Amino acid sequence: MTALDAIAGTACAGTLYGIGVGPGDVRYLTLRAAALVRDVDVLAFFAKRGLQGNARGIVDPLLGPGRSELRLEYPVTDEIPPEHPSYQKQIACFYEESVATLAELLGQGKSVGLLAEGDPFFYGSFMHMWRRLNRDFPIEIVPGVTGMSGCWTRANAPITWGNDILSVLPGTLAEEQLTRRLAETDAAVIMKVGKNLAKVRRAVEAAGLLARAIYVERGTMQAEQIMPLSECPDGKGPYFSMVLIPGQGRRL
Numbered sequence: 001m002t003a004l005d006a007i008a009g010t011a012c013a014g015t016l017y018g019i020g021v022g023p024g025d026v027r028y029l030t031l032r033a034a035a036l037v038r039d040v041d042v043l044a045f046f047a048k049r050g051l052q053g054n055a056r057g058i059v060d061p062l063l064g065p066g067r068s069e070l071r072l073e074y075p076v077t078d079e080i081p082p083e084h085p086s087y088q089k090q091i092a093c094f095y096e097e098s099v100a101t102l103a104e105l106l107g108q109g110k111s112v113g114l115l116a117e118g119d120p121f122f123y124g125s126f127m128h129m130w131r132r133l134n135r136d137f138p139i140e141i142v143p144g145v146t147g148m149s150g151c152w153t154r155a156n157a158p159i160t161w162g163n164d165i166l167s168v169l170p171g172t173l174a175e176e177q178l179t180r181r182l183a184e185t186d187a188a189v190i191m192k193v194g195k196n197l198a199k200v201r202r203a204v205e206a207a208g209l210l211a212r213a214i215y216v217e218r219g220t221m222q223a224e225q226i227m228p229l230s231e232c233p234d235g236k237g238p239y240f241s242m243v244l245i246p247g248q249g250r251r252l
Contacts, residue, residue: 011039011111016102016137018120018130019113020144021058024221024240028145029059036142037062040113042105044070046125048077054240055115070105070112072098078195082172095125099132106137118147123170123191148189148242151219155226157246160187164247171196171243175203182207187247195236200243201229214244 009032011017017036022028029037037043037059047053053071075094080087105112116126120141130139148168152159160166167185169178170192182188182203190200193215204213213229218240229243 009035011036011041011113012138013109013111014106014137015111016106016129016133016139017111017113018126018139018141019115020119020142021055021115021117022145023118023147023150023219024054024058025150026058026061028150028220029062030142030144033142033144034062036113037115039111041110042068042070042112043115044072044102044112045115046072046074048074053115055117058117059115070101072101095128095132099129102129103133103136106133116144118150119144122146147219147240148191148244151216151242152189152244152246154219154224155214155216155244157214157244159189159244160247160249162249164249166247171200175199178203179206182209182245186249188243188245190243190245193237193241193243194239197232197237197241198234201232204229204243204245209245212245212248214246215241216244217241 017040019033019036021033043063045053045056047056075090076087082088102112102114114126114129116124118124120126120130120143133139164186166187166189167181168189168191169181171178171190171194172192173181178190178200193200201210204210210230215227215229215232217225217237219226221240
């Protein structure tokens with residue numbers, strides 16, 4: 001047994017592990033996450049059609065040849081708006097099929113590690129598996145560094161001071177709602193920016209916060225970009241992009 005095994009423990013038969021793999025840099029995995037990635041019988045991950053999968057890409061340096069893997073491929077991602085009935089129907093069916101596949105493996109006594117970008121319980125598909133399997137199988141959640149934590153660290157931007165209130169907002173909100181919520185909070189993280197970038201910038205400016213806003217793209221990853229939101233080029237950002245608005249509370 002290695003020192004890592006002694007600290008992090010090993011995988012148990014018939015158990016589903018929600019493994020948070022952090023914001024992008026494999027060095028930010030916890031000891032427990034790294035040990036389970038190597039130890040589970042089956043390593044499962046979500047992926048967009050034709051792509052490796054972001055979570056799977058993060059842990060690639062930890063994997064050797066011959067690894068047993070399960071790829072869960074989304075039928076749609078951003079081709080159809082999430083509120084569209086067709087999107088909801090396809091994703092619901094996909095989740096049910098994925099649950100059935102996972103349940104079969106767990107029922108065979110296999111340990112399964114399902115990778116999750118950032119933290120498994122924070123804006124992730126893993127939660128849909130957990131909700132459907134939690135009553136029937138043992139599940140362990142391995143927390144991970146969230147994307148927003150990785151981004152504000154790389155941006156060298158302390159996000160809250162003193163009694164600051166932090167709001168985490170999805171960029172998919174209506175522009176008026178985004179503006180109102182931004183105006184009411186001390187500090188904010190706006191996620192799901194992507195194709196909503198122009199709308200997010202208008203809302204931030206309307207709330208009087210543009211001077212403090214920071215745009216982070218692929219934080220902690222190889223192609224990382226960090227700049228004031230006011231200097232961000234027009235267009236849409238990638239999936240891994242967010243806007244940070246640090247608080248300005250009591251500083252001693």
